[in-house]
Amino acid sequence: MNPNTKHRKCIRCEYNVLVPEFTDEQMLEILGLFYQDLKLFAVKKMKDEFGIDHADAKGIMDHLNKEYGKCNRCNFDYLEGECVECPKCKAFNFNFKMPTPFNQEFCTHLEWALDFDELHDESVKGFWCDGINHFPDDFKSLSRSNVAKTRLIKTKAWIGKDGQGVYDMTIHLGDKSIASYNAIQSLIECIPADNFKEWIAIDPQCSTIEIQLL
Numbered sequence: 034m035n036p037n038t039k040h041r042k043c044i045r046c047e048y049n050v051l052v053p054e055f056t057d058e059q060m061l062e063i064l065g066l067f068y069q070d071l072k073l074f075a076v077k078k079m080k081d082e083f084g085i086d087h088a089d090a091k092g093i094m095d096h097l098n099k100e101y102g103k104c105n106r107c108n109f110d111y112l113e114g115e116c117v118e119c120p121k122c123k124a125f126n127f128n129f130k131m132p133t134p135f136n137q138e139f140c141t142h143l144e145w146a147l148d149f150d151e152l153h154d155e156s157v158k159g160f161w162c163d164g165i166n167h168f169p170d171d172f173k174s175l176s177r178s179n180v181a182k183t184r185l186i187k188t189k190a191w192i193g194k195d196g197q198g199v200y201d202m203t204i205h206l207g208d209k210s211i212a213s214y215n216a217i218q219s220l221i222e223c224i225p226a227d228n229f230k231e232w233i234a235i236d237p238q239c240s241t242i243e244i245q246l247l
């Protein structure tokens with residue numbers, strides 16, 4: 034752990050909260066576990082892998098907020114910036130933003146955009162996509178440095194006539210989406226709107242699908 038880390042006092046619970054200096058990958062791992070309600074795993078990871086002591090790791094977990102802007106203790110919904118005190122209840126909130134634009138909103142838009150009938154391929158006629166997992170198993174692979182290097186994201190998608198076949202999805206990033214990814218800006222504009230055969234390749238035999246973003 035960086036020795037320059039500091040503590041902030043939470044007025045609400047009087048805890049001295051360690052303000053960690055996470056790398057992108059560490060932030061992804063901790064917030065990913067926190068958002069999935071796997072807090073004990075997040076505490077363990079901070080202790081075992083990041084060298085943060087138990088009390089500090091617990092303090093961090095107790096002061097993360099699940100939604101950007103929304104206080105972790107009350108209904109206040111307009112927090113701005115990182116490491117802020119809630120003006121209503123005085124609770125300290127990290128108010129971190131996930132350092133990746135690969136999120137639920139993007140996955141929902143991509144899901145809607147996948148019009149398999151436009152491929153004019155009998156083997157996938159009537160198929161639709163019922164979901165794309167925005168928490169890939171290898172969550173830290175979503176770090177900006179890794180995506181800049183590999184130019185792809187691997188995850189799972191649910192596709193089929195009933196929308197329930199499990200597919201390995203590979204999303205390739207083009208120049209526009211790489212630039213947006215690096216700036217943590219929305220990738221929604223990088224989903225092509227037509228010429229479906231040029232950016233969707235699906236293989237129902239192998240349960241794989243490849244997507245090419247702009």
Ligand SMILES: [Zn+2]
Nearest residue numbers: 043045046125
């Ligand atoms: Zn507190």
Ligand SMILES: [Zn+2]
Nearest residue numbers: 104107119122
């Ligand atoms: Zn509050």
